């Protein structure tokens with residue numbers, strides 16, 4: 360199943376700099392590991408926001424939840440999930 364996921368990151372203003380850089384490094388490593396596995400298809404920065412918009416291709420809700428729950432920055436995120444289905448006007452689906 361395909362999902363569009365928007366993650367808004369809200370790091371605490373007074374976060375310890377070492378804790379912050381450690382969390383960011385772990386976030387990147389974890390994200391890239393899931394990307395290399397093929398389930399995290401793309402990630403974009405939302406221009407002008409500390410947010411990303413990502414596409415996931417996973418087995419279902421439970422697997423998506425597991426991936427997101429394990430993000431090191433999960434405690435600092437607001438997450439909006441949109442399950443995707445085929446659009447009848449998508450020329451990519453023409454045969």
Ligand SMILES: O=C(O)CC1=CCC(=O)O1
Pocket residue numbers: 366368386387390391409410411432
């Ligand atoms: O958008 C961000 O900076 C948060 C994030 C999610 C995965 C990643 O590598 O960074």
